[in-house]
Amino acid sequence: MRGNVPRVSFARTNESEEFTLPWNRPGSGRLRCDRAGRRTITGAPLSTDVRTRILATALELIGERGIAGLTNRAVARAAQVSLGTLTYHFSSQEELLGEALRAFVDAEISRLAVITAQVEGSTMSVDEALGHARDAIEARTSRRAQTAQLELYLYATRDESLRAAAARCYAAYDRVAAASLKAIGVPEADRVAPLLGGLIDGLELRRLAVDDLRIDLAEALAALVAGLKASPAPE
Numbered sequence: 001m002r003g004n005v006p007r008v009s010f011a012r013t014n015e016s017e018e019f020t021l022p023w024n025r026p027g028s029g030r031l032r033c034d035r036a037g038r039r040t041i042t043g044a045p046l047s048t049d050v051r052t053r054i055l056a057t058a059l060e061l062i063g064e065r066g067i068a069g070l071t072n073r074a075v076a077r078a079a080q081v082s083l084g085t086l087t088y089h090f091s092s093q094e095e096l097l098g099e100a101l102r103a104f105v106d107a108e109i110s111r112l113a114v115i116t117a118q119v120e121g122s123t124m125s126v127d128e129a130l131g132h133a134r135d136a137i138e139a140r141t142s143r144r145a146q147t148a149q150l151e152l153y154l155y156a157t158r159d160e161s162l163r164a165a166a167a168r169c170y171a172a173y174d175r176v177a178a179a180s181l182k183a184i185g186v187p188e189a190d191r192v193a194p195l196l197g198g199l200i201d202g203l204e205l206r207r208l209a210v211d212d213l214r215i216d217l218a219e220a221l222a223a224l225v226a227g228l229k230a231s232p233a234p235e
Contacts, residue, residue, distance in 0.1 A: 051089050054079045058100045062151050063144030067097065094159075101152040101162055105169045112136060112172040119179040129180040130221050133196065136176050147208060173197045186228045199224055 057079035061070055072093065076086045090096040115136050119129070156162035177196040181189035203220060207213055 050079075050081060050085065052103075054081065054086060054089060054096070055100050055103045058096055059104060059148045060144060062097075062100070063146070063148035067151050067155055070097075072096075097152070097155060098159070098162055098165075101156065102165050104149065104152065105165045108169055109172045112176050116172075116175045116179050119176070119183055122183050123185075124183045126184050126222065126225055129184045130218055130225070132180055133177070133200075133221055134218060136173070143208065146204065150205065150208070170194075170197065173200075181225070181228065184225065184229070186225065192228055195224065195228070196221065 054075060058070065058075050061074055061078060065074075070093070072083060072086055075096070076083045079086070086096075090099065115132055119132050152162075153166050156166040174190075174193045174197060177193035178189045181193060181196070186192065199220060200217065203213060203217055
């Protein structure tokens, strides 16, 4: 006896093959596979809470194991979903990684937009501006999440389709930096804003890798800002 095995009904047309999925779970509906092998599911919306949990779990595991150590089974186990549910939402690991990066970028852009809005159009001291810069850095959650972010950026160097997502995130960091630099009177703030991001990324990468820094990040930022303010604007 095999027990009560769910029955899958099947129908075929000249253009596609269609399966009715009988499982009582969010997102159940009709799976259609056309002659080219493309799969679509119709008849019910995807379960966004499960999808979100899978993406969050993937980011956590990337931070812990790296992309090379990420497997569908590991994600499914950590997210407490079946392997079938995982592949239902993400048909390939490339799709999962791409969506994880885009989800991270969307959340990060929203967070940074709040900080940018607080700074834009204001005038403040260097200490106040550096305080906002620290907010943008230190609120970036855990060490594992920061490591996952760097892993995904490196992955984007080998996947042309993901570079746009990485570029959107860097642009959001540049907007925070430019707003802070303008608020303290640094000339050509938009042009030099990436310098702040580059300094932060470099120091954070070294801290994550070996943790041997003898200079505090705030001290490094203050030195850079002092140099930028002292530099004459190009003619």
